[in-house]
Amino acid sequence: MWDALIINPFINVLLFIYNLIGQNFGIAIILFTILIRLITHPLMAKQIKGSQAVQELNNNPEWKKIQEKYKNDREKLAQEQMRLYKELGINPFASCLPTLIQFPIIIGLYQAIILSLANTPIELFNLTRRVYSGFLDLSMLIPLNSDFLWMDLSQPERIFIPGLSFGIPLLTIIVVVTTWVQQRLITPPSTNPKDQTSQMTGMMNIYMPFLMGWIAYSLASGLAIYFVTSNLIGILQYALLGKANLKNLLPSRKNATAK
Amino acid sequence: MKEPDSSTHAKQLMKTKKLYSLLLIIIIASLLTGCGARLATTSWPGISSPDGVVYAAYGTRIYAINGATGGLIWAYPSEPNNARTFFAAPVQSDGLVIAGDYRNTLVALDAASGAERWTFTGASGRWVASPFVVEDTILAPNADHNLYALDMNGNEKWRFATCQALWSQPYSDGETVYQASMDHNLYALDLHDGSLLWSLDLGGAVIYSPTVDEEGTLYVATLGNEVIAVNPEAGSVKWRVQLEHSLWTQPALAEGSLYLGDLDGNVYALSAADGAQRWSQDLGEVSVIGRPTVSGSSVVFATQKNGLFAMTFDGARQWVYPGVNGTLYNGPITSEDRLVVGVVGGDNLLVALEPSGALAWTFALPE
Numbered sequence: 001m002w003d004a005l006i007i008n009p010f011i012n013v014l015l016f017i018y019n020l021i022g023q024n025f026g027i028a029i030i031l032f033t034i035l036i037r038l039i040t041h042p043l044m045a046k047q048i049k050g051s052q053a054v055q056e057l058n059n060n061p062e063w064k065k066i067q068e069k070y071k072n073d074r075e076k077l078a079q080e081q082m083r084l085y086k087e088l089g090i091n092p093f094a095s096c097l098p099t100l101i102q103f104p105i106i107i108g109l110y111q112a113i114i115l116s117l118a119n120t121p122i123e124l125f126n127l128t129r130r131v132y133s134g135f136l137d138l139s140m141l142i143p144l145n146s147d148f149l150w151m152d153l154s155q156p157e158r159i160f161i162p163g164l165s166f167g168i169p170l171l172t173i174i175v176v177v178t179t180w181v182q183q184r185l186i187t188p189p190s191t192n193p194k195d196q197t198s199q200m201t202g203m204m205n206i207y208m209p210f211l212m213g214w215i216a217y218s219l220a221s222g223l224a225i226y227f228v229t230s231n232l233i234g235i236l237q238y239a240l241l242g243k244a245n246l247k248n249l250l251p252s253r254k255n256a257t258a259k
Numbered sequence: 260m261k262e263p264d265s266s267t268h269a270k271q272l273m274k275t276k277k278l279y280s281l282l283l284i285i286i287i288a289s290l291l292t293g294c295g296a297r298l299a300t301t302s303w304p305g306i307s308s309p310d311g312v313v314y315a316a317y318g319t320r321i322y323a324i325n326g327a328t329g330g331l332i333w334a335y336p337s338e339p340n341n342a343r344t345f346f347a348a349p350v351q352s353d354g355l356v357i358a359g360d361y362r363n364t365l366v367a368l369d370a371a372s373g374a375e376r377w378t379f380t381g382a383s384g385r386w387v388a389s390p391f392v393v394e395d396t397i398l399a400p401n402a403d404h405n406l407y408a409l410d411m412n413g414n415e416k417w418r419f420a421t422c423q424a425l426w427s428q429p430y431s432d433g434e435t436v437y438q439a440s441m442d443h444n445l446y447a448l449d450l451h452d453g454s455l456l457w458s459l460d461l462g463g464a465v466i467y468s469p470t471v472d473e474e475g476t477l478y479v480a481t482l483g484n485e486v487i488a489v490n491p492e493a494g495s496v497k498w499r500v501q502l503e504h505s506l507w508t509q510p511a512l513a514e515g516s517l518y519l520g521d522l523d524g525n526v527y528a529l530s531a532a533d534g535a536q537r538w539s540q541d542l543g544e545v546s547v548i549g550r551p552t553v554s555g556s557s558v559v560f561a562t563q564k565n566g567l568f569a570m571t572f573d574g575a576r577q578w579v580y581p582g583v584n585g586t587l588y589n590g591p592i593t594s595e596d597r598l599v600v601g602v603v604g605g606d607n608l609l610v611a612l613e614p615s616g617a618l619a620w621t622f623a624l625p626e
Contacts, residue, residue, distance in 0.1 A: 119402070120346075120361075121387060121426055121466055122302045122588060122603075125507060128482075129522075133505075139483040142464045143423045143441040 006104060008130045010112035015136055015144075018116075023141070026148025029113060029222055033229040036109055041237060048243055053090045060084070106230075110223065117146055117222050119154040146222070153222035169217050171224040176213035178231035183208055185235055185244045303587075304601030304608055305348030305358075305389065308594035312370075314356055315601060316345035317608055317624070321358050323373060326594035329611060329620030333373035335366075348428075352392035353411060357399075359386020365399055367413060377413040384424065388468075393431040396450065398438075400425030406438050406446075408453055417453035421446060428468040432475060435491065439465035439479055447494055457494030461487055467509030467550060470517070472531060478517055480506045486517065486529060500534040502527070509550040511558055511590075514572055518558045520547025526560055528574060538574040549589035552598065555614055559598055561590040567600060569616060578616035583607075 013035070018028035037044075057063050063084055070077040085091070118124040124142065131138045146153040151171070158167025183205045216224035238244040304317040312332065313324040319339035323332040336343075342362065349358035351370055359365040365379040365386055384403030391398045396416065397409040402424040408416040423442035430437045435456060436448040441464045447456040463483025470478045475491040484506050488497040504523035511518045516537055520526040524545045528537040546563040553559075557569040557577055566581035585605020591598040591612075597619050598612045609622040 119424075120302050120385070124466075125588065128505060128507075139463045139481070142482050 002108075003130070006108035007111050007115065008132075010108050011116055011127070011130050012132050012135055014112055014116050015131065015138075015141060018144070019136065019141060023145050024148065025117070025144060025146050025153050025222065026151070026225055029153070029225045030229045033109070033226050034233060036105060037230065037233045037237070040105060044237060045241060048238070048241055050091065052243070053088075057084070057088070057090060060088075109226065113222050113226055114220065116144070117154040117220050118144065119146065148222075148225070151221045153225065154220050156218060157216075157221035157224060171221055171228070172213050172217040175216040175224050175227045175231070176209045178228055178235075179209040179212045180205070182231045182234050182238075185246065186238050302346035302361075302387070303589055303603050305346050306592055306599060306601045306609065307348040307350060307389070308592055308599060309351040310370075311595055312351075313592075313594050313599055313609065313611075313622075314349040314351065314358075315609060315622075316347055316349055316358050317601065318344055321345050321349055321356070321368070321373075322608075322622075323356070323370075324609065324622050326597065326599070326611075329609070329622045331622070331625065334625065335368055335373040335375070347386050348389040350390050350392055352397075355411070357390050357392070357397060359390070359399065359401070361385045361387075363401075363403075365390070365407075365409075365413070379407070379409055379413040379415070381415055382407060387424070387426045389428040391429045391431060393433055393436075393450065396431075398429045398431060398436055400427070400429055400438060402426070404440075404442075406436070406448070406453075408436075408450075419446070419448055419453045419455070423464075426466055430469055430471055430477075432471075432491075437469055437471075437477055437491070439467075439469060441465070443481075445469070445477070445479065445489060445494070447491070459489060459494045459496070461485070466507065470510050470512050472512055476531070478510050478512065478531070480508050480510055480519060482506070484521075486510060486519065486534065488531070488534065498534040500529060500536075507548050508590075511551040511553050513553040513558065516572065518551050518553075518560075518572075520551065520560050520562075522546040522548065522563075524562075526570065526574075528572070540570075540574055542568070548587060552591045552593055554591075554593055554596075554598055557614070559591055561587040561600060563587055567591060567598070567612065567616075580612055580616050580618075582618070583610050 014028055014032045017031050018025055021027050066080045070080060115127060118127045128138055150159065151157045157169060157171040159170050160167045212227055216227055235244065304315050306313060306315045308326055311326045313326045315322045315324060319341060321335045325332055344361045345358055346361060347359050349356045354370050355376060356368045356370045363380055363382050363384060367376045368374065369376055382401040382403050382405065384401045387402050388400045395411050399407045399409060401407060404421050404423060406419045406425060406429060410416055421440040421442050423440055425438065425440055427439045431450055434450055436450050438446045440446065443461055443464055445459045445461055448454065449456060461479060461481050463481030463485060465479055465481055467480065476497060477489040477491055478486065480486050484502050485499050487499040490497050502521060504521035504525060506521055508519045512531060515531050517529045517531050524542045524547060525539055526542060526547055527539045530537055545565045547560050548563045549561045551558050551560045556571060558572065559567055559569045561567055563586055566579065566583045568579040569577040571577060583600065583602050583605060585602035587600060588603060589601060591600040596614050600610050602608060602610060607621040607623045611619040613619050
């Protein structure tokens with residue numbers, strides 16, 4: 001079911017793009033990522049709006065009063081919160097639902113890229129079984145060209161410099177930096193940097209780039225290309241929606257957010 | 260006793276949350292990288308049996324198994340290393356068992372004990388295909404696009420670069436080396452210095468080795484769903500036949516006919532002389548996969564999910580053995596009289612059958 005609805009269509013579109021642009025897998029991954037992000041853009045815009053509405057509620061004087069009034073009665077506080085949501089026309093799930101819908105798409109994209117970079121016979125065989133006959137002539141596409149710039153997209157990327165006994169994972173570094181920048185840009189300014197949500201966000205800002213970096217370091221560099229593209233498009237999407245918080249990139253963040 | 264105040268409690272809660280977040284991220288990273296690594300290093304068992312001993316390469320080890328009983332003789336390495344996996348069928352020659360791993364090491368083992376004799380690490384890619392030994396030369400194709408010629412001590416004699424990965428075993432008649440490549444070409448090289456004699460664009464990638472008849476004609480099945488007969492001297496096409504469905508096979512040759520199956524459940528007998536179809540049969544919803552094997556007066560085909568079945572040279576069905584309990588990606592080999600097939604994802608790694616189709620023995624991966 002998952003394969004038939006998500007993975008296989010993704011693989012076929014990815015290979016279709018690959019064939020269309022002259023069999024360059026790196027460009028195909030970039031274009032495919034842009035395509036998926038464009039398709040899911042309305043969901044992302046909804047998610048941002050939803051998050052913003054919830055965020056704005058934290059600054060609502062009435063909500064602050066309610067919090068103070070019912071600070072020792074969690075049940076009542078929750079009831080009042082729901083009432084306020086209703087009054088202000090906020091859907092608390094507006095930010096979660098688009099994320100939940102996007103999640104399988106992102107996982108599917110990840111798996112489609114992994115499966116398309118078949119570099120053993122069994123992987124190639126399994127790939128041939130996923131391609132729609134009549135849509136693509138896979139026999140003309142095989143072997144898939146996984147070379148892109150200085151990389152073999154089916155292998156982890158390293159740059160070897162004469163005199164150095166180890167390879168430099170340049171793409172991993174780019175993944176870490178772009179993930180960090182994206183995380184910082186999309187983090188809304190907090191009214192109270194000491195509250196738990198802000199601290200959790202701060203932690204994610206630190207951990208996420210390293211998680212993505214570790215994946216980019218360990219797995220096929222085609223995935224790292226996807227991560228970098230996805231991060232850059234994410235930054236662009238937030239900027240176009242006017243939600244990129246450039247102040248977060250500046251060193252004087254504390255002063256900026258305290259205002 | 261003084262109770263902790265709310266700020267201390269909040270700090271503790273935060274600390275716990277931080278720890279859980281960190282753990283969650285580590286688990287996700289491990290799962291993602293672990294899954295990817297597993298995907299990247301999987302294949303089907305490579306098996307061969309040149310001398311009554313069955314050699315099987317699968318996962319982290321190479322196994323030598325008694326072809327008569329299915330008992331384990333030795334396993335290499337004694338301590339498995341997860342970073343080093345073997346899937347190419349080992350070859351045996353001159354008391355050595357030679358096999359390559361999915362990192363970049365080609366290793367020669369003592370055939371009797373499994374002790375390591377030498378290694379060759381001059382390639383940079385995976386050893387997907389088996390080497391071929393002719394006279395005192397080991398011809399070893401690598402996924403780094405090169406065919407390596409080594410002496411029997413593992414020293415490089417020459418190498419020949421193609422444009423894509425080499426996944427199929429070469430063949431040599433003692434003068435010329437024939438190597439099919441994923442770059443769609445069949446190459447003929449001088450055995451002694453690796454110089455190119457001719458190359459032929461087959462129009463599709465080749466996964467399996469050429470089948471060779473007594474006159475030296477080479478028969479290859481391509482991923483372009485063609486079966487092509489190639490003249491070995493001139494490198495010209497004798498005939499080519501386009502089949503309708505996907506081929507993942509190497510033809511078997513017997514009594515002037517080529518036998519092969521396709522992934523849509525058809526099996527064919529083609530005339531080796533001109534490619535004319537002698538007969539074909541639709542076996543239903545099965546995928547006929549890998550190289551069929553000639554055993555006595557039978558041709559034995561493997562299907563991906565439905566086991567093995569044997570047919571006469573005229574296309575009459577003889578027996579079916581559905582009980583391999585797993586997935587097959589290649590056809591059986593013969594060991595003495597028996598048929599041995601490698602299984603993926605089943606209870607057993609190897610299943611051996613008598614020529615009649617009765618079960619002879621099974622071999623499961625040691626704990």
